[in-house]
Amino acid sequence: MTSSNKLLKIVFSISVLLLTIPMFGQHAVIDSTLHKKVQQRTDQIFDSLVKIRRDFHTYPELSDQEKRTSQQITAYLTSLGMEVHTNLGGYGVVGILKTNKKGKRIAWRADIDALSSNLPDVEGLQSRNEGVRHICGHDIHTTIGLGIANVLASLKDNLKGTIYFIFQPSEENLKGAKAMIDDGLFKLIDPDEIYALHIAPMQVGLIATRPELLFAEHKTIKVSYKNSSENQLVIAHTKKLLSGIQNIEPDSEFWDNRNLLDPTIGLGSPKTIYKDYLTVNKKFTISETDDQISIRTILNSSNRKKMESIIPMLKQDISSSKYAEKLIEVVYSSEYPTVFNNKELTSKTLNKLSDIYGNRHVNHLYGVVPDGRSDDFAYFQKRIPGVYFLLGGSNFEKGIISMPHSANFAVDENCIKFGVNAFSSLIVERLNN
Numbered sequence: 001m002t003s004s005n006k007l008l009k010i011v012f013s014i015s016v017l018l019l020t021i022p023m024f025g026q027h028a029v030i031d032s033t034l035h036k037k038v039q040q041r042t043d044q045i046f047d048s049l050v051k052i053r054r055d056f057h058t059y060p061e062l063s064d065q066e067k068r069t070s071q072q073i074t075a076y077l078t079s080l081g082m083e084v085h086t087n088l089g090g091y092g093v094v095g096i097l098k099t100n101k102k103g104k105r106i107a108w109r110a111d112i113d114a115l116s117s118n119l120p121d122v123e124g125l126q127s128r129n130e131g132v133r134h135i136c137g138h139d140i141h142t143t144i145g146l147g148i149a150n151v152l153a154s155l156k157d158n159l160k161g162t163i164y165f166i167f168q169p170s171e172e173n174l175k176g177a178k179a180m181i182d183d184g185l186f187k188l189i190d191p192d193e194i195y196a197l198h199i200a201p202m203q204v205g206l207i208a209t210r211p212e213l214l215f216a217e218h219k220t221i222k223v224s225y226k227n228s229s230e231n232q233l234v235i236a237h238t239k240k241l242l243s244g245i246q247n248i249e250p251d252s253e254f255w256d257n258r259n260l261l262d263p264t265i266g267l268g269s270p271k272t273i274y275k276d277y278l279t280v281n282k283k284f285t286i287s288e289t290d291d292q293i294s295i296r297t298i299l300n301s302s303n304r305k306k307m308e309s310i311i312p313m314l315k316q317d318i319s320s321s322k323y324a325e326k327l328i329e330v331v332y333s334s335e336y337p338t339v340f341n342n343k344e345l346t347s348k349t350l351n352k353l354s355d356i357y358g359n360r361h362v363n364h365l366y367g368v369v370p371d372g373r374s375d376d377f378a379y380f381q382k383r384i385p386g387v388y389f390l391l392g393g394s395n396f397e398k399g400i401i402s403m404p405h406s407a408n409f410a411v412d413e414n415c416i417k418f419g420v421n422a423f424s425s426l427i428v429e430r431l432n433n
């Protein structure tokens with residue numbers, strides 16, 4: 001996950017709302033026998049999963065260099081009796097679990113790479129690869145992926161359909177998903193649905209997401225003109241036009257991050273003020289070449305359609321201005337993929353998780369976090385309907401805060417148990433019902 005510090009502060013503040021989440025609800029389950037089996041198997045393998053996670057944590061590998069990690073994954077999936085494919089888009093690994101009955105095909109994706117960091121590990125699990133650390137939680141994602149693979153392999157005879165486990169390298173540089181696709185991933189597998197999670201600084205035992213954009217779409221807009229003696233006027237005019245796109249007043253309550261938590265206007269409320277915004281960064285970048293001048297700034301929006309409407313609207317405005325003749329282009333440059341959850345699947349899966357593990361574990365977010373964040377899982381979602389979940393990894397009582405990319409990143413390893421339970425159960429439901 002690539003994200004800014006500002007965002008992390010925001011996500012952290014969301015999590016403060018959700019301090020006390022009991023671990024497992026005693027709610028009626030849909031197919032209680034199968035979900036009980038999921039829980040029993042998870043309990044059986046939990047200690048071994050913790051060991052695996054600590055091993056990954058101790059030997060983190062940077063994007064494009066996940067050789068050892070992929071070998072461990074391959075060995076584990078092979079030991080489960082799966083068909084395993086390696087070296088896809090770099091060190092990508094795919095495990096295929098076939099049941100004996102025809103049915104849906106579901107993919108689970110975990111990212112496996114780590115980050116550069118020289119700071120000591122707060123969990124006492126010091127990295128043995130100098131300068132590299134798992135401070136985005138991908139060691140947890142990988143472990144949960146293996147745990148789900150183990151649980152579902154053990155229940156194979158009770159399931160129908162096929163489950164694909166995608167272990168993706170190079171998420172931090174946003175290259176791995178595309179590299180796997182370019183390397184023929186979807187010739188090898190043909191999923192109907194795809195899911196992934198990211199550890200978030202919410203309390204352990206909590207899952208959250210929302211339909212469509214989870215984080216604001218974040219794009220750089222570039223307006224270019226032919227160079228002329230009127231450059232200064234052109235710049236002033238364009239800045240004014242761009243600033244005018246923003247639909248949030250400068251003194252609005254939107255800008256106060258504390259409102260993200262507000263029960264009536266915050267992210268968790270149906271009346272949230274964070275679901276229909278487009279903001280314009282007031283920092284404009286001007287660049288000039290021999291024959292053209294460009295004005296750039298960053299737009300953030302909760303609404304993809306709104307974002308798409310901006311370019312035609314600006315072109316229209318400029319072509320009716322006295323600078324029409326000078327305009328070369330209005331484009332989005334440096335676009336990053338944005339996680340975009342399938343609407344129907346989001347509501348179905350969150351409701352299913354609530355049915356199995358209880359409402360208190362599941363948080364439907366109504367607002368879109370007002371800052372850009374990228375995960376190249378977005379490339380898979382462009383091809384296959386999918387949902388990206390946030391999974392709580394923090395334990396505030398114990399001072400454990402799983403803030404991605406922070407030097408003191410830590411997790412409560414119970415999130416492995418909850419993640420394996422919840423998402424194995426979810427896949428069981430998606431396959432069998």
Ligand SMILES: [Zn+2]
Nearest residue numbers: 001002136172
């Ligand atoms: Zn990251």
Ligand SMILES: [Zn+2]
Nearest residue numbers: 001002136404
């Ligand atoms: Zn990440």
